[in-house]
Amino acid sequence: MENQEVPALAALFEQYRRCYGQPLAEHDAAEPSPAELLPAHGGRVAWRPFLRPEPGSFDNLGHALEMPVHASLTGLFGHYYAGHLPLCYKGLFVTLLQPWNSADFERLQQNQIGHQLMQRKLGLPATWFIATCRDEHRLVTLDNASGAVLLERLGKGAIGELAPDLATFLHRAEPVSL
Template identity: 80%
Template sequence: MQNQVVTALAALFERYQRNYGQPLAEHDPGEPSPAGQLPAHQGKVAWHPYTRAEPGSFDNLAQALNMPVHPSLPALFGHYYAGHLPLCYKGMFITLLQPWNDADFERLQQNQIGHQLMQQKLKLPATWFIATCRDERRLITLDNVSGAVLLERLGQGAIGTLAPDLATFLHRAEPVGPHAYHLTP
């Protein structure tokens, strides 16, 4: 399954570039990335997915939380440095998260631990966030047991299943240009 996720993510990056050209990311000069290219304009930088020489590991997450981590999570976040990607999934505008550099990868892991601790505190099933929604009370998550992609309401758990697995979700997601986020929700 892990290779299917990496392949689906690479195909998603290609679809975005084919439809909209080089994606843009907010640019912080203090946070360079091997994915970043020349500054574009208005504080943004053009980027391309940068394949990591060694995939990032989530073993520290598994150890810190004393639980296994679904293999789709490191497949999604451990193989590339990239900017976040605007997508549409079944009519819902979302932003697929991606680590920008080593420091961002570490922050992502820390935030995943925080999310998981909150899930445990609320006695909710183990999930990992993978994308944000326009409605900040919702997020897209990966079920740690089944690997299904879920729509979740913060603090309340899953609202529904979006896809049976992450590879299917990535194949079905449609890239959207940055202009889509300026529309009313």
């Protein structure tokens, strides 16, 4: 069965482009990305999602943490290099995270391990962060057991369920302009 997150993510990228043109990201010459297009004005660069020839894997996280990793995490982070995407989901403004290049993908994995270790230390269920919120004390996470998308308060756990699965979350999210 094909991962439903990948086409949902591709559709979201395309919806953003149709509504607002090519998205922009901060340009850093030391961190090039295959997603970069021609440099834009003011130190920003236009980008388009770059489909990786071989998807990135989170098997190393599962091995290091001695737990299975929900397949939706690979669906979201393993297939594209792209910039972060500003979205609105039922009135909640979030920034969907995306790895910019291979080094950023590795940092994302390290940060996910750190998040998971903190969850364990606090006795909270296993979740993976997928988006940030304007309120820095909240984040959007993927429940490792069910695959549901949750709104979580840092260090406190889930506030509530946003969507039953990641594909549904991506389909219902609306791109917004910065």
